[in-house]
Amino acid sequence: MICKLCNEEIILIKAHIIPEGFFRPLRHGSTVPELHSNTTGVLPKRSPIGVYDKNILCEKCDKYLGLWDEYAHKLLIQEFSESNSVYNGSKKVAYQIISYNYEKLKLFFLSLLWRASISSQPFYKRINIGAHENILREMIINGNPGEPYDYAVSLAKFSDPRIKEMLDPHTTRFSGINYCQIYLTGFVLYIKTDKRKPPALLEELCLNRDPPFWIILRDINESKDGKILKTITLKAIKHKREQGA
Numbered sequence: 001m002i003c004k005l006c007n008e009e010i011i012l013i014k015a016h017i018i019p020e021g022f023f024r025p026l027r028h029g030s031t032v033p034e035l036h037s038n039t040t041g042v043l044p045k046r047s048p049i050g051v052y053d054k055n056i057l058c059e060k061c062d063k064y065l066g067l068w069d070e071y072a073h074k075l076l077i078q079e080f081s082e083s084n085s086v087y088n089g090s091k092k093v094a095y096q097i098i099s100y101n102y103e104k105l106k107l108f109f110l111s112l113l114w115r116a117s118i119s120s121q122p123f124y125k126r127i128n129i130g131a132h133e134n135i136l137r138e139m140i141i142n143g144n145p146g147e148p149y150d151y152a153v154s155l156a157k158f159s160d161p162r163i164k165e166m167l168d169p170h171t172t173r174f175s176g177i178n179y180c181q182i183y184l185t186g187f188v189l190y191i192k193t194d195k196r197k198p199p200a201l202l203e204e205l206c207l208n209r210d211p212p213f214w215i216i217l218r219d220i221n222e223s224k225d226g227k228i229l230k231t232i233t234l235k236a237i238k239h240k241r242e243q244g245a
């Protein structure tokens with residue numbers, strides 16, 4: 001087997017795409033989380049430890065990416081709380097992260113997109129970035145996060161902190177500019193896969209070297225995917241209550 005990062009012929013391991021830690025908050029007691037698609041509903045496979053792929057990475061390369069995975073997990077899951085909220089009067093208008101390492105965080109997002117694209121797992125089948133795969137592979141190997149507009153990253157978060165379920169990632173467009181959209185335990189990640197610069201709104205709100213990193217607030221009731229996630233979350237909460245009773 002050939003590792004898709006180091007290109008060596010070597011034994012491959014069970015490599016996660018979205019790291020396992022990001023799936024952990026979805027577990028409710030003994031219930032195994034379901035995987036969902038915003039186009040086809042519930043995917044047939046349940047996922048106790050997230051989705052892994054046995055055909056992409058060797059142990060050494062998986063551990064290399066794992067350092068950025070750990071950093072992002074700490075910042076976005078372990079240490080992130082409602083205290084990151086930004087208010088205008090009494091109205092929550094955004095979230096922000098005031099201290100972060102641009103290189104590590106950006107490389108996590110880039111490696112996530114790259115892994116989603118090279119994986120042949122059904123959950124990731126709607127992400128296919130073609131020639132960008134090789135460019136990202138080089139950037140990952142060299143530990144090069146690029147400039148803020150290179151594969152510009154913007155992050156949104158659903159306003160309801162109970163939302164942690166994930167839909168399958170897919171491509172999207174903002175003002176005609178190509179992006180990939182990846183759900184991440186209540187966050188929604190947008191990565192530009194286009195040579196043109198980001199559209200005006202996302203230009204202001206993309207991950208930069210200088211803090212803060214602004215996180216767009218998304219109302220679950222104002223979009224199709226938000227409504228789907230709300231339904232799935234309420235179902236999971238109800239199930240958890242019934243189990244506890």
Ligand SMILES: [Zn+2]
Nearest residue numbers: 003006058061
């Ligand atoms: Zn390797």
